[in-house]
Amino acid sequence: MSLLVTGSIAIDTVKTPLGVSENCIGGSAVYFSMAASFFSPVRLVGAVGGDCPFDLKQVFAGRSVDLTGLEIRKNSNTFRWAGTYHADINERTTDKLELNVLAEEPPKVPQVYKDSKFIFLANTAPALQLQLLEQIDEPSFIAADTMDCWIQGRLDDLERLLKKIDCLIINEDEARLLAAEHNLIKAAEAILEMGPIILVVKKGELGSIVCKADEKFVLPAFPSAEVKDPTGAGDSFAGALMGHLAQTGKTDFATLKAAVAYGTVVASFTIADFSLAGLALIGKADIDSRLGILRKMTQF
Amino acid sequence: MSLLVTGSIAIDTVKTPLGVSENCIGGSAVYFSMAASFFSPVRLVGAVGGDCPFDLKQVFAGRSVDLTGLEIRKNSNTFRWAGTYHADINERTTDKLELNVLAEEPPKVPQVYKDSKFIFLANTAPALQLQLLEQIDEPSFIAADTMDCWIQGRLDDLERLLKKIDCLIINEDEARLLAAEHNLIKAAEAILEMGPIILVVKKGELGSIVCKADEKFVLPAFPSAEVKDPTGAGDSFAGALMGHLAQTGKTDFATLKAAVAYGTVVASFTIADFSLAGLALIGKADIDSRLGILRKMTQF
Numbered sequence: 199m200s201l202l203v204t205g206s207i208a209i210d211t212v213k214t215p216l217g218v219s220e221n222c223i224g225g226s227a228v229y230f231s232m233a234a235s236f237f238s239p240v241r242l243v244g245a246v247g248g249d250c251p252f253d254l255k256q257v258f259a260g261r262s263v264d265l266t267g268l269e270i271r272k273n274s275n276t277f278r279w280a281g282t283y284h285a286d287i288n289e290r291t292t293d294k295l296e297l298n299v300l301a302e303e304p305p306k307v308p309q310v311y312k313d314s315k316f317i318f319l320a321n322t323a324p325a326l327q328l329q330l331l332e333q334i335d336e337p338s339f340i341a342a343d344t345m346d347c348w349i350q351g352r353l354d355d356l357e358r359l360l361k362k363i364d365c366l367i368i369n370e371d372e373a374r375l376l377a378a379e380h381n382l383i384k385a386a387e388a389i390l391e392m393g394p395i396i397l398v399v400k401k402g403e404l405g406s407i408v409c410k411a412d413e414k415f416v417l418p419a420f421p422s423a424e425v426k427d428p429t430g431a432g433d434s435f436a437g438a439l440m441g442h443l444a445q446t447g448k449t450d451f452a453t454l455k456a457a458v459a460y461g462t463v464v465a466s467f468t469i470a471d472f473s474l475a476g477l478a479l480i481g482k483a484d485i486d487s488r489l490g491i492l493r494k495m496t497q498f
Numbered sequence: 499m500s501l502l503v504t505g506s507i508a509i510d511t512v513k514t515p516l517g518v519s520e521n522c523i524g525g526s527a528v529y530f531s532m533a534a535s536f537f538s539p540v541r542l543v544g545a546v547g548g549d550c551p552f553d554l555k556q557v558f559a560g561r562s563v564d565l566t567g568l569e570i571r572k573n574s575n576t577f578r579w580a581g582t583y584h585a586d587i588n589e590r591t592t593d594k595l596e597l598n599v600l601a602e603e604p605p606k607v608p609q610v611y612k613d614s615k616f617i618f619l620a621n622t623a624p625a626l627q628l629q630l631l632e633q634i635d636e637p638s639f640i641a642a643d644t645m646d647c648w649i650q651g652r653l654d655d656l657e658r659l660l661k662k663i664d665c666l667i668i669n670e671d672e673a674r675l676l677a678a679e680h681n682l683i684k685a686a687e688a689i690l691e692m693g694p695i696i697l698v699v700k701k702g703e704l705g706s707i708v709c710k711a712d713e714k715f716v717l718p719a720f721p722s723a724e725v726k727d728p729t730g731a732g733d734s735f736a737g738a739l740m741g742h743l744a745q746t747g748k749t750d751f752a753t754l755k756a757a758v759a760y761g762t763v764v765a766s767f768t769i770a771d772f773s774l775a776g777l778a779l780i781g782k783a784d785i786d787s788r789l790g791i792l793r794k795m796t797q798f
Contacts, residue, residue, distance in 0.1 A: 285680055380585055383723040405705070405718060416718040416795050418705060423683040455798035495714050496796055498755035 199338070201444035202311055203230045204243040204267075204330045205320025205433070206300060209251070211280035212472060214287065216426045222473035223252045225277065226320035226343070229430035232477050233437030233464045235261040236485055238444040240437075241314060243267035243330065245305045247274035247298055257474070266308045274299045287425045307333035316444040318436060319363070321345050324355035331362060339449050341365035341440060343432070349376050360393035364449070367398040367436050382407065383414075396449075398439070398458065400432055408458055415455045420466035420492055427472040431465040434477065438464035438485075463488045499638070501744035502611055503530045504543040504567075504630045505620025505733070506600055509551070511580035512772060514587070516726045522773035523552045525577065526620035526643070529730035532777050533737030533764045535561040536785055538744040540737075541614060543567035543630065545605045547574035547598055557774070569605045574598060587725045607633035616744040618736060619663070621645050624655035631662060639749050641665035641740060643732070649676050660693035664749070667698040667736050682707065683714075696749075698739070698758065700732055708758055715755045720766035720792055727772045731765040734777065738764035738785075763788045 203226075210224030227244040234240045239262035246252075246268070254265055280294035304326045312335045319327040319342040327342055340363040348356050349372060356376075360366065366389065370382065376392075377385035382399060386409040389397050399407045405419040439461035446453050463485055470476040505527030512519045527544040534540045539562035546552075546568070554565055580594035604626045612635045619627040619642040627642055640663040648656050649672060656676075660666065666689065670682065676692075677685035682699060686709040689697050699707045705719040739761035746753050763785055770776040 287680070380587070381723060381725065383721045387723075407718075407721060414721055414795050415798070416721055417798070418707075418716040418718045421683045421707060421714055421716055423681060423687075425681065452798075459798045493798065495716050496798075498715070498717070498752075498759045498793065498796075 199238075199315040199444050199447045200241065200313065201234060201238050201316040201318070201440055202241040202243065202267075202307075202314035202334070203227050203234065203318045203320060203437070203440075204305070204307070205230060205318075205322070206277050207244045207246050207250070207254070207268075209276050209278045210429060210473065211278075211294070212283070212427055212429050213281070213293075214283040214427050215285055216424075217472065219427065219472035221251065223257060224279065224429055224473060226433040228257070228474070229433035229468065230318060230320060230437035230440075231258065231263045232261070232474055233434035233468070234441030234444070235263050236464065236482050237438065237441030237460070238262075239264065240441070241267060241311045243305050243307055243311065245269040245271055245274070245299045245302070247276040248272040250276040267305060267311055269305045271299055271302070274302060281429070283428060287428055290428075304330055315339065316440055317341070318440050319343070320433060320436075324348050324352050324359040327359055328355065328362070339364050339443065341367055341436065343367050343436060344372065346372055346375055357392060360389075363394050365396040365398065366394040367400065367439070369432070370399055370401045373397070373399045383409075396454065400435060406435075406458055406462065408454060410451065413451050415451070415458065417458055417462055418496065420462055420488070421495070422466050422469060425469045426476075428469045429473070431469050434468040435461035435465040437461075459489055459492060460485065463492055499538075499615040499744050499747045500541065500613065501534060501538050501616040501618070501740055502541040502543065502567075502607075502614035502634070503527050503534065503618045503620060503737070503740075504605070504607075505530060505618075505622070506577050507544045507546050507550070507554070507568075509576050509578045510729060510773065511578075511594070512583070512727055512729050513581070513593075514583040514727050515585055516724075517772065519727065519772035521551065523557060524579065524729055524773060526733040528557070528774070529733035529768065530618060530620060530737035530740075531558065531563045532561070532774055533734040533768070534741030534744070535563050536764065536782050537738065537741030537760070538562075539564065540741070541567060541611045543605050543607055543611065545569040545571055545574070545599045545602070547576040548572040550576045566608045567605060567611055571599055571602070574602060581729070583728060587728055590728070604630055615639065616740055617641070618740050619643070620733060620736075624648050624652050624659040627659055628655065628662070639664050639743065641667055641736065643667050643736060644672065646672055646675055657692060660689075663694050665696040665698065666694040667700065667732075667739070669732070670699055670701045673697070673699045683709075696754065700735060706735075706758055706762065708754060710751065713751050715751070715758065717758055717762055718796065720762055720788070721795070722766050722769060725769045726776075728769045729773070731769050734768040735761035735765040737761075759789055759792060760785065763792055
């Protein structure tokens with residue numbers, strides 16, 4: 199079934215203990231689309247400025263990523279993020295954040311996208327997520343991400359959003375913050391009360407917990423010997439997850455478990471190199487092979 | 499097969515966000531024996547002082563815990579520990595530590611224990627662990643725990659110990675410290691080079707990774723809604739793990755996976771209440787039932 203993502207396209211500068219990558223392509227919609235495209239065609243909604251050095255057609259060459267929803271705003275600048283990951287690779291500092299085009303009106307959902315069924319609203323102001331959602335005719339499964347600044351600063355909007363989505367995909371710390379509860383299981387229960395039917399909590403290095411009212415699934419991170427650059431791990435995770443759901447057209451718990459396992463595996467490829475390099479050279483067969491390893495490593 | 503544990507018997511005072519438990523029974527050998535006794539008879543080697551308010555025969559009443567190796571030293575004092583767990587239940591502060599009997603000569607291994615096959619050396623100075631080990635005739639599987647102070651202060655002794663044991667069971671932070679490597683998978687590889695055939699790394703709230711040279715197993719923590727007191731989680735984990743191995747008499751990787759899953763489940767009962775209360779009222783059927791839930795929650 200059709201899969202739409204709306205999110206950022208970024209010019210990233212990333213420092214990690216293993217190197218530096220300057221002005222490379224990043225952004226939630228980019229990582230999401232790259233990861234999802236292994237499973238399902240993707241429709242991208244996003245905007246860049248006239249300064250954008252990347253040709254997204256080239257970036258997604260040979261992949262089924264529809265760029266009808268890409269707006270190139272000649273007189274604006276592209277979103278830029280610079281960050282440093284520390285010796286503990288799960289800790290990062292933002293060195294620079296230039297919202298640029300992200301601070302403007304959000305991009306429009308093109309007419310030909312309006313029949314999309316699986317929707318992923320990457321992290322942005324919840325009011326904008328709601329505005330984007332309203333442009334879709336009859337979505338069948340809506341997932342969203344959010345982050346600490348919206349939980350703290352735009353809780354009203356976020357609560358409205360939570361009532362309209364099926365699945366919230368957030369980090370461990372964000373789940374604790376949103377529920378005002380440290381214990382993750384209690385936090386999950388509280389968040390499910392706020393609206394979504396499914397909560398996916400991403401934990402350190404992408405282990406995860408999936409909670410529904412009556413079912414739970416816990417999956418450890420894929421043990422990776424080399425983490426070069428964690429940027430995009432969460433969005434790749436969401437991309438593969440939603441890609442698998444859209445591909446199967448199902449959202450039952452067994453399918454969701456497999457989708458989360460795919461998310462975990464694809465994220466493990468993302469973090470093995472800078473920017474999109476970890477995903478650029480692999481194929482679906484590599485993903486399936488690593489899924490088999492993950493299954494063997496977690497079964498008892 | 500016979501299972502022997504040598505470790506501490508403690509008078510603990512524990513503060514957690516959910517309450518206080520003063521002068522309750524604790525110690526690595528106690529938690530270990532309690533957990534292991536669901537699976538296999540246990541032989542305990544440990545010492546208390548004349549001040550010990552606990553009758554260990556009473557504590558282990560109805561369980562197959564052999565106390566021939568318990569020394570009651572009338573003129574000594576029992577090991578005491580007081581600690582506080584914080585809002586993040588994985589963080590704790592030691593408020594008081596009185597080694598007392600633990601600073602004396604270690605207890606002797608009784609003649610009738612010398613044919614023990616499965617051995618667990620709970621955390622203490624590695625020189626003492628070696629000294630205890632030398633008293634066993636022909637052990638077939640030796641596991642040990644250690645901690646940061648020995649890695650930092652007694653590395654020579656610890657390296658000698660590592661060459662003699664089959665399995666090291668330590669925390670995530672300790673593994674990183676021992677290997678001087680932040681990435682857990684690389685750290686594991688480095689530690690396996692130091693001697694043990696198997697490394698079990700206990701992660702936050704008792705998720706774990708098991709590493710052999712050519713095999714890995716990763717298991718998330720059992721998602722617990724209520725963590726009342728994490729004291730003893732690691733020793734209960736080790737107790738159930740070793741108990742299952744001793745019960746089956748096997749140490750192949752499939753058995754080890756099941757043993758780690760049992761460890762995870764028993765630890766989840768331990769942390770649900772103070773001191774031994776979480777383990778006191780359950781039976782093997784409760785453990786097996788929760789193991790089934792864990793299997794269902796981790797399978798995809």
